[in-house]
Amino acid sequence: MKRKNTAKLLAALAVSATLVSGCATDRGGDVGVPVAGGSGTGTDSSSASTSAQKFGDLDSPCGEGDAKGSTDQGVSDTEIKIGFGDDRGYVKSPGLNKEMSDAVNAMIDWCNEQGGINGREVVGTDYDAAMTQANSVMQEACASQFMMVGYGFAMDQTAEQTRVACNMVSVPGFTVSPDAANGPMTYQGVPFPVDYANGSQWFQMAEMHPDLLNDFDLINSTMPTIISSTTKIRSIAEAAGFKLKNCGVTLNYEGESSYVPFAEKYKECGVKGLWTSRSASPGELNFVKALDQVGMDPIFFGEATWYGQTVSDWNKDTGLLDNLNAGMTFQMLENADKVPAVQKYIDLVEAGGGKTALLGMQAASSFLLWATAADECGSDLTRQCMVNELAKADDWTAGGLHAATDPGKNMPATCGLMTSLKGDEYSQAFPATSGEFKCDPKYLVATDRSTWGTDLGSDRISTKFLNPNLIKPQS
Template sequence: MKVEKIGRLAAGALAVTLLASCASSRSGTDATSGGGGTRDGGTAGAAATATSFGTLPSPCGKGDAKGSTDQGVTDKEIRIGFGDDRGFTSAPGLSKEMGDAVSAMIDWCNQQGGINGRTIKGDQYDAAYTQSVKVVQQACKQDFMLVGQGFAMDDAAEQYRVGCKLPTVAGYTVGPNAAMGPMKYEAVPYPVDLYNIGALRIAEKEFPNFKDKTDLLHTTSPAVEIGNAKVAAAMNQIGVKPLDCGVKTNNAGESSYTPFALKIKKCGAKNLWTSGSPTPAAFGLLEANDRAGLKPTYLFEATWYSSLVSQWNKSGIGDAINIGMIFQPFENAAKVPAVKQYMDIVGAHKGKIALLGMQATSAFLLWAQSAKACGSDLTRQCMVNELAKVHEWTGGGLHAPTDPGANKPASCALMVRLHGGTYEQVFPKNAGEFECGGDFVIKTDPKTWGTTLNGDRTSTKFLTGDVIRPQSS
């Protein structure tokens, strides 16, 4: 996604930009062990008799798997690492929902009997943004795999993960080498060489003048500008030429946003896109647009699907905010059982409920399904073999279909719109459905990747000859 030196810094900055709005830690401590139980006991009985997660048959249950087959695996136990950046002092609670979700899912699975009878033991890590190397080195010493984690500075730790041959089903990746690394699978991949433009395709259908009356809102944030550049390139590929109204606000804030609103008005932009997150500066510009009498259609990233935004929108200024997503919104829980199940399981643990939590949940389920398939032969090699076979995955219905085995993104999307304090799916019209298309995924310019890929689309930076590769059966 980025050029090499700036790329790594920008990757971390991008993670903070994207995650802070979704936002006493522990590092390497045993978060859930033994049979585990819900903190309030509210879902213990339901979990113990669970047969599915949404549309996915439960991968958890009793069994007679045996053998100390690999690091972190014994007759009775499977030890995995997970975690987030919740201890980052500049953004306390950063991606906390990810660790909360995996912790809750470990208990949910253990209450059913674990994986083939083996109890899951979770080592919860707090990378606190700057400590990813430390926590990955610790995981290298004790864990079978990393599962559902989200570390903003994952690229800094990638050489250690690859060096100790530690496979992962990551909750998310940020750095280009982590996103394209060997022995890495994601329930919701975001590879550097392919890009889901579903939101742009929906906008083409939904909004008049999208092709010739659209512009991007720029800021002084390098991370936001990287995202904007990627979107601008995608727009050009589909025949949308941004107007270039000259709006570039200071990420730290402006004394007045009126001059920027007047630029937009003079330029004639009817649709405005940003890769930024909801911040006081962003809200300031939207408020200035409203005072200037502008009524543009806003096309924003999924970070704007946030209680922070819905609480801000008491005056209705944000009623024109449209958000492209590949996850089911929480408002669809009544129609999408997997969403309600995620909310119930994590809620019973008093955990934080947010989109990244669903992403970590999907990663855990993907890992658990593959672990079940390995049976007594639970080795890292078997896990890589099984994960590489999965080419259609929805986490039981949490999100649009993805291709974890080939590290390819979804080719579907939906759009929600803010109205007052509530988000509502507006496209497709039927809540719970996605719009899909063969033209929803495009190839990106190799100059933007920030890494070199081999013929298998794997980053070569830390690649060694002895990494665990999928074996055909």
């Protein structure tokens, strides 16, 4: 992507506009969902905007303009139709990932208040996949939307064949299944590919507790996506120097009548630290209670989804997670006073009565990535142009929301930070300076092929649903 030229920038700065920051709070994440905080700029570009508005250190990609033409499905002289959504209607977890839709709604409002994208209004359709309806949602989107942006469906594997078949270019907030994570025509603000991983949390845990390298184990689950995640985590932990125990404990995803026998088994195994790839579900919290019942107080270590209001509220009453650590490549919400992009995200979402959370920041990052590419395309707003521009995106931080990633190459960050919890207060545990990440090339871990869950071509794209009509980057 190209940078603004001086003339356009001066013209943009000359425009006088009154902008209302549009758009309340939880940090949360959720079951079986990967969550990916910085240095770096936005992308290797920022195109002309008719406004001096910024998102952190990223020049706004939104603004007035004279883009014309019905250039692709969902694009007209006046509108760009995009789909987004979450699983908020899932009956077993009402409101699941709603923070993602709250974020995209807020970002759309913010963008349209500036004039849209080159003068075209962004019109969003907010889909509810309710966990089991992802394919139905994708079928609807295939018939009307230009692109899918900032969404996250926990069962995205059920929709991937449909998405690829209709050439629905996507910038999701997160992906779960291997075929979606490395899918064709997919670019994420915070990539989560199957063949590479950001292992910063394990390397940082090794620095924090070098005496415990032989005393950690993983909590296994019966849920397929968590099985896949846990298998990958084992290889990452070993790359960071851990010699994990194998206590043979697997928890039923649907819950156990009693978690005490499982806690006893870990105690007998001599465990002093436990990793979970699952989020803070009622079952997982009951398991934490069982650890206390058998006299264990291990370091409880998990995905960034353990950074959330549900966890802090629960710990305020119990204190049983005062040994919790969660690794992140996003900035903490508590660092908003040090990181303008985080403050901007909070202001926008809260103004609209929405829920702020880690997955919400992830959705906001992907929306900004999409909007930056769409701005570059100008009047020639086609899916082909979007793929061309998105494939160039690198050094992406969404204005400072997270550590730098490479969306164009589907590569994660090589930076991270560690959070800790005491009572209901989260703080940054590592590195020592709040608002800073530690970065190291060794944090990027190539995962074992046996953990991928799909076959990749030489371009690192899943081969499962490939067809001759795919939209590929053109030079």
